[in-house]
Amino acid sequence: MAGVKDVARLAGVSVATVSRVLNDSAPVTEETRARVLAAVAELGYRPNGVARSLRTDTTRTVGLVIGDILNPFFTELARAVEDEARSAGYSVVIGNADERPGRQDHYVRTLLEQRVDGLLLCPTAEITPLVRDVVRDGGPLVFLDRTLPGLDVPTVRADGTAAIGELVAHLARLGHRRVAFVSGPALLSTGRERTEAFVAALRANGLPVRPEYLEAGDFQAASGRASAARLLDLPEPPEVIFAGDNLMALGALDEIRARGLAIPGDVGLASYDDVPWFTHVDPPVTAIAQPVQDLGRRAVRALLERIARRPVEPEVLAARLVVRRSCGEPGPDRGAEDLAVRPLGAGPQGGDLTKEGSGPA
Amino acid sequence: MAGVKDVARLAGVSVATVSRVLNDSAPVTEETRARVLAAVAELGYRPNGVARSLRTDTTRTVGLVIGDILNPFFTELARAVEDEARSAGYSVVIGNADERPGRQDHYVRTLLEQRVDGLLLCPTAEITPLVRDVVRDGGPLVFLDRTLPGLDVPTVRADGTAAIGELVAHLARLGHRRVAFVSGPALLSTGRERTEAFVAALRANGLPVRPEYLEAGDFQAASGRASAARLLDLPEPPEVIFAGDNLMALGALDEIRARGLAIPGDVGLASYDDVPWFTHVDPPVTAIAQPVQDLGRRAVRALLERIARRPVEPEVLAARLVVRRSCGEPGPDRGAEDLAVRPLGAGPQGGDLTKEGSGPA
């Protein structure tokens, strides 16, 4: 493959001049520039990014390690990260950890060896020694979507506490008292926080907190299904199952369907994470939507700041409740209101729930 | 950051020896090996992949440019590619073309400059000069899922002709005569072929071929919705809409719902590509499933062959029909049989349609 040298020779200039033309890093006569460009075109020269990176110690590339590429939440996130990075002149290399610490480490290591300029990590449940090392060495690292306890790393994530509060209030208003939650791994902030928020919301709304209604999943569909099965096998099964992410909701849905149960008649379903197809399920699934675009965008901005060695503040965005019909008919706006404890700091309407049109009519 | 030199100094050996230990490319005394390893650990040395790649002219990385990262078909594909590549010791860098030739070229260029060892490309509709160049230069390139006309590149893809034949036969058997198809871009093999197969199947089953029932979409949800709108606005709207990919099916579904139409009562729906949530739509969507895992796996294998400069044959796998309920109740296995022309070479049961359990009960 042709290199600068060949181009230089053909254009009758030095390699330095070629480089100057290509990066316009210094003024060059219009005439030589033309000759160089012609030579480049003629040889079909493509600069060797590897050599350039070695010399400049910069790859204009950021790494993104996501939890699970089959999870629409993460693909949307990847998309957002990608867009923002591209517009800043960076490429994104995606690694799929598949929620496995081993795979995560594999990618972190590979990306680090490939000398990405920065790393966006949605950490898996376990704090691996590798991640601890990287944090200690203070490389440009930003956590996305999740934090790990005891690790001081800038993080961009969404907080669903308020939305979960609204959801539980909504459920209480519909007359439900037995509500179960299928959480993610407790080590993950997204697992722990959602559980805590859920329990707090139960208390705030005067609903019982039963340990057997607290299932621990792993954010994958299979665990959602297994948890749903255990819940439904309980002597007194819950009236509503709230899944901690969209995949576990899918799993729960599978299990509910397999048993031939009616939603929300026999059991209601709600999900953390909103995905496009929730609208088309029968009935449409009530969900908590995260500001995915924003999450991705801000994470990239934060990372670029860190790459520029500027300090960055952690960012926490708010998730919001989207009420549909899978937990029961919301019914007319009045009614049931007396049953419900008003959500934290909400007005008479019960907070600014987003109410979607309830389908055709 | 520490380099081989530092390690060498600390271990009291030469850089060559360090390299030998790290790649065990030559025998080294057990004792020196230990010293080197100790030094590596102490310094937290991480080899510089950029430098290594420059020297060895190999990156152990393949590029994958997909059509659209929000399309579950492609993410599943990416997942499969990823798995296979990893087990062969390669990393995958994913580029998201977003079905735009410009973006595709951006990634092809970037990946080529980053000197990936090979490139897997799901080409967008247009044949860009860049792609033409790359093909001409004969770099290790494999097309995945799609071909482009007139370009001689090894390709791994699925053929849905037979499955589409079965689908149309299935529709005919259910008594439908007015069937519309929303195709992808005609320049893409996946667009063109599916349309041709559809038209042929119509003819084979004695159904009318009406030009106004042939909509051209672009594989994105919005175009599916727009096409569905046009079809439903026709003086004589189709009885079934068959979408050329899962995103356009989602769009069509949106439009059908927005109009408050019943499926399959008012209009039936079928989709090319099967995705997990199709099972949970009301009613579950009849679809044509591609062997995604296999596609990804074989594509990687083909690419590795090309990287090793061995010749590879194009591979064509078969898609298969998955009958659900969105085009009408399949009903008992007998009946309606007299109405239907038997699909090409099918037995009395109408071919080996996969019939899924029709939901609960």
Add this chain to the structure above:
DNA sequence: CCGTTTCGTGTAAACGATTACACGCTATCC
């Protein structure tokens, strides 16, 4: 008219690894 900028260009030294080649030492074989 001569010093001093300014401008365009070239020469050569990095960047951090791998690896061909050379070298000294020990064991082996006649």
Add this chain to the structure above:
DNA sequence: GGATAGCGTGTAATCGTTTACACGAAACGG
């Protein structure tokens, strides 16, 4: 015991860029 092979190790060239530095010519100011 001396030639020889084999083993472990070190020295230095190399990969393809960017860029600090130097240099000659032209322009400019006093």
